[in-house]
Amino acid sequence: MNTTETDFGNVINHLMYQKAIIDDNEDLQTKIGRYVRIAEEMQTDSLVPSDDPFERCVAQAFELVVQQQFNPWDINLIEFSKMYLAKVRKASDVNLIVAGKIVYMAWEILRLQSDDAVRRADRPETCELMFEGLDTEGFDLFVDPFELGGGEALLYTKELPIKEKIRRHSERPVTLIDLLDAFEEAKEESDIRKELAKFMHKYRRPDFDDKAHKECLEDDIAAVWERVQEFGSGPIPMADLCINGKKDRITVFVSMLFLAKMGKVHIWQEKPPYGEIFLEVKVPWDIVQLEDAATIQDVEIEKVPVIK
Amino acid sequence: MKSERALEAALFSVGKPVTVSDLKLASGLDARTIRSALKNLMDEYNSSDCAIEIAKMGTRYAMQVKGEYSLPAAKLADLKIPKDVLKTASLIAYYQPVLQSKLSDLLGSKIYTHVRTLEELGLIRKKPKKNSIELTTTKKFIETFGIDARSRSEVKAWIGGELTRKNGKKL
Amino acid sequence: MKSERALEAALFSVGKPVTVSDLKLASGLDARTIRSALKNLMDEYNSSDCAIEIAKMGTRYAMQVKGEYSLPAAKLADLKIPKDVLKTASLIAYYQPVLQSKLSDLLGSKIYTHVRTLEELGLIRKKPKKNSIELTTTKKFIETFGIDARSRSEVKAWIGGELTRKNGKKL
Numbered sequence: 001m002n003t004t005e006t007d008f009g010n011v012i013n014h015l016m017y018q019k020a021i022i023d024d025n026e027d028l029q030t031k032i033g034r035y036v037r038i039a040e041e042m043q044t045d046s047l048v049p050s051d052d053p054f055e056r057c058v059a060q061a062f063e064l065v066v067q068q069q070f071n072p073w074d075i076n077l078i079e080f081s082k083m084y085l086a087k088v089r090k091a092s093d094v095n096l097i098v099a100g101k102i103v104y105m106a107w108e109i110l111r112l113q114s115d116d117a118v119r120r121a122d123r124p125e126t127c128e129l130m131f132e133g134l135d136t137e138g139f140d141l142f143v144d145p146f147e148l149g150g151g152e153a154l155l156y157t158k159e160l161p162i163k164e165k166i167r168r169h170s171e172r173p174v175t176l177i178d179l180l181d182a183f184e185e186a187k188e189e190s191d192i193r194k195e196l197a198k199f200m201h202k203y204r205r206p207d208f209d210d211k212a213h214k215e216c217l218e219d220d221i222a223a224v225w226e227r228v229q230e231f232g233s234g235p236i237p238m239a240d241l242c243i244n245g246k247k248d249r250i251t252v253f254v255s256m257l258f259l260a261k262m263g264k265v266h267i268w269q270e271k272p273p274y275g276e277i278f279l280e281v282k283v284p285w286d287i288v289q290l291e292d293a294a295t296i297q298d299v300e301i302e303k304v305p306v307i308k
Numbered sequence: 309m310k311s312e313r314a315l316e317a318a319l320f321s322v323g324k325p326v327t328v329s330d331l332k333l334a335s336g337l338d339a340r341t342i343r344s345a346l347k348n349l350m351d352e353y354n355s356s357d358c359a360i361e362i363a364k365m366g367t368r369y370a371m372q373v374k375g376e377y378s379l380p381a382a383k384l385a386d387l388k389i390p391k392d393v394l395k396t397a398s399l400i401a402y403y404q405p406v407l408q409s410k411l412s413d414l415l416g417s418k419i420y421t422h423v424r425t426l427e428e429l430g431l432i433r434k435k436p437k438k439n440s441i442e443l444t445t446t447k448k449f450i451e452t453f454g455i456d457a458r459s460r461s462e463v464k465a466w467i468g469g470e471l472t473r474k475n476g477k478k479l
Numbered sequence: 480m481k482s483e484r485a486l487e488a489a490l491f492s493v494g495k496p497v498t499v500s501d502l503k504l505a506s507g508l509d510a511r512t513i514r515s516a517l518k519n520l521m522d523e524y525n526s527s528d529c530a531i532e533i534a535k536m537g538t539r540y541a542m543q544v545k546g547e548y549s550l551p552a553a554k555l556a557d558l559k560i561p562k563d564v565l566k567t568a569s570l571i572a573y574y575q576p577v578l579q580s581k582l583s584d585l586l587g588s589k590i591y592t593h594v595r596t597l598e599e600l601g602l603i604r605k606k607p608k609k610n611s612i613e614l615t616t617t618k619k620f621i622e623t624f625g626i627d628a629r630s631r632s633e634v635k636a637w638i639g640g641e642l643t644r645k646n647g648k649k650l
Contacts, residue, residue: 073436117436148414151402153471155414160398161470164389165363165454166373166381168494170323172556174565176624180641182562183569190570190585310528317530317548322555323494334555357481359488377488383505385492 010057012036035064054087055098062105065112072112080106100199217258224255228265228281238267238277253277311337311345312352316371319349325368325451365450366458388429389452396422400432400443402467404460409440482508482516483523487542490520496539560600567593571603571614573638575631580611 019032058080064070084102088094154160227241238256242249256279259265269277318334319326326334331342346369350362359377363370373381389397396419400406411419423443426432430448434441445463449455457463489505490497502513517540521533530548534541558565567590571577582590594614597603601619605612615631628634 113436117434117441150468150471151399153475154395154398154402157474159474160391160394161467161474162394162398162401162453162455163375163378164387164394164452165370166378166385166387166488166492167370168320168323168491169386170321170494170556171559174558174560174623176626176641178558178562178565179569179572179624180638180645182565183573183638183642184646185562186566186570186586189566193585193587313528313530313548317544318555320531321544321549324557326555330555357484359484360491373488373492377484380485380506381488381492384489384497384501 052095052098054083055102058084058102059105062102062109066105066108072109072116075109077106077110077113096199217254220251221255221258224252225259225264227252228259228279233281235278235280238279241279311335311341312349315342315345316349319362319369319371323370325365325370327367327369331369363454363456365454365456366447366462368451370451370454372454389425389431392418393422393425397426397431397445397449398467400426401445401449401463402471404444404464405435405437405442407437407440408434408443411443482506482512483520486513486516487520490533490540490542496536496541498538498540502540560596563589564593564596568597568602568616568620569638571597572616572620572634573642575615575635576606576613578608578611578613579605582614 015032015036019029019036061075065072065075088099148155224241228236231240238252241252241256256265256267256277259279260267264282266280266282267277269275314335314337315331318331322330322334328339328342328346331337331346332339335342337345346362346364350364353360353362353371359374359381360371361374363372373385396411396415399411399414403410408419408423411423415422423432423434423441427434429452430446431452432449433444433446435444436442444460450457450463455463455466457466485506485508486502489502493501493505499510499513499517502508502517503510506513508516517533517535521535524531524533524542530545531542532545534543560568567582567586570582570585574581579590579594582594594603594605598605601617602623603620604615604617606615607613616634620626621628621634626634626637628637
């Protein structure tokens with residue numbers, strides 16, 4: 001067993017142990033069961049190609065959130081950054097690509113956390129909606145008893161224990177030295193941004209003009225076009241074109257978009273955003289040629305009549 | 309120049325609460341001299357009948373108007389926190405960490421606006437918890453209200469102490 | 480409360496020179512009492528060895544640091560223009576005329592808020608150009624920073640020169 005497998009093994013063993021000690025809670029059992037399955041699947045497919053056990057563990061924990069929609073607040077980013085910084089300080093050699101990916105994932109989690117916080121902060125509107133038209137004065141039927149203790153006095157007192165202290169509001173005028181100092185800081189900051197932009201450009205993800213990718217895409221389009229032809233004329237639900245799994249659904253969907261752009265098919269959706277997606281061959285049936293699929297016409301996407 | 313006077317000038321000019329290190333930078337004096345001079349200054353100001361005091365809040369010091377003279381000063385000063393928001397702030401300080409939903413049970417839905425104001429002023433911090441948001445006070449809370457505390461639990465204890473003192477009994 | 484103390488608190492908190500009418504509004508005292516109390520306060524402060532004085536300038540009164548103590552204090556006060564905004568201002572001065580979009584490449588999207596602030600302060604001017612906005616400094620910029628220049632190009636050259644002088648090398 002290699003290092004990676006051992007790491008994932010540790011995570012899985014830990015989850016199995018947790019599962020074993022909470023045997024009286026069905027919900028938790030199911031939840032942990034799901035964690036185990038995901039961890040097993042991830043064993044073969046991690047976003048961060050690192051040999052370092054620590055980095056792989058961190059990446060795996062992050063993936064649970066970023067890819068599997070686990071609660072982002074289950075990750076303590078402060079602890080992570082402390083551990084990671086400590087590791088980087090000790091390390092003689094840091095793989096910047098791996099570090100960059102991990103930082104990116106941490107950023108993604110931070111964003112999910114803030115989205116979550118914003119979502120939860122919406123509560124007052126929900127409350128107000130619930131009680132709309134009702135006189136809520138003294139209406140405490142749904143309120144949990146709250147141990148007020150000594151703080152109850154705060155509710156009724158006119159003289160609060162805290163007062164905004166009055167201090168002088170002081171600001172000093174800016175000088176030329178401040179301006180020059182600021183320029184030097186700004187220059188440093190913009191130099192760092194430039195370096196970062198270069199780095200991002202160098203290690204950016206392969207774009208869609210990539211040759212290998214294009215060939216692969218052309219094969220996909222051709223395969224999907226073949227499936228379309230088997231259906232003959234008339235509207236075809238996208239679901240019927242898919243053979244198996246999520247990956248195939250994506251392949252079919254992307255190919256359909258290209259076929260629409262080529263002007264070969266119409267695509268439309270019955271009830272956006274979740275309704276069934278349909279496709280219908282647009283060109284006369286007798287002149288449909290497979291080789292056309294590889295030639296993408298130079299038509300603006302807005303002008304292609306994709307919605308029937 | 310006596311070191312007390314240099315620090316007096318610094319505290320007056322800066323307005324906001326500052327640490328011994330800040331004062332070191334401004335005055336060029338060493339930390340030991342600063343600490344001892346600050347003690348003398350605090351004794352001098354706080355025992356006199358003048359309207360200004362030097363307060364210590366955790367590790368920071370500030371020159372400010374004595375509580376009993378805040379009324380004439382308040383009209384000219386740029387105060388930011390309305391009275392009812394202050395009530396919400398004191399409840400957060402006393403019960404922290406406290407769920408926003410609990411606070412709403414106590415004071416009604418107006419607290420959501422108060423919480424937003426307090427957060428914008430940097431006085432409290434929000435953290436998602438269960439299906440609500442947990443609220444705690446910040447370092448700026450300590451400074452704004454001139455509380456001699458270094459941590460959230462010290463703030464909590466301080467408010468408790470003030471309540472006991474005011475009500476003349478243990479709460 | 481003695482009227483001197485109320486005025487002391489008011490003068491301290493307002494932080495700028497104020498008239499007797501301002502003080503009347505703040506304290507609720509009549510003008511005669513205020514004038515007499517101010518005289519007492521000035522005597523008290525100005526004759527003591529403390530670092531603060533109460534000065535009369537025309538019809539206005541202000542509490543301020545005595546001349547001999549003003550040096551160490553200034554360093555700690557907040558800048559009238561926040562540091563971040565100042566950074567943007569310095570880049571505009573150095574690269575002017577500069578496109579807003581180019582500036583955003585250099586420092587990120589935060590510059591849009593800074594540009595708005597600087598325009599409100601009258602320190603820079605905006606002019607539509609291509610698909611962006613061209614930014615240049617104003618006469619007020621020259622005055623604010625006491626730059627020895629009469630035109631934008633002189634400002635640019637002057638900043639370049641100062642930076643070279645400051646760092647002993649060409650940037």
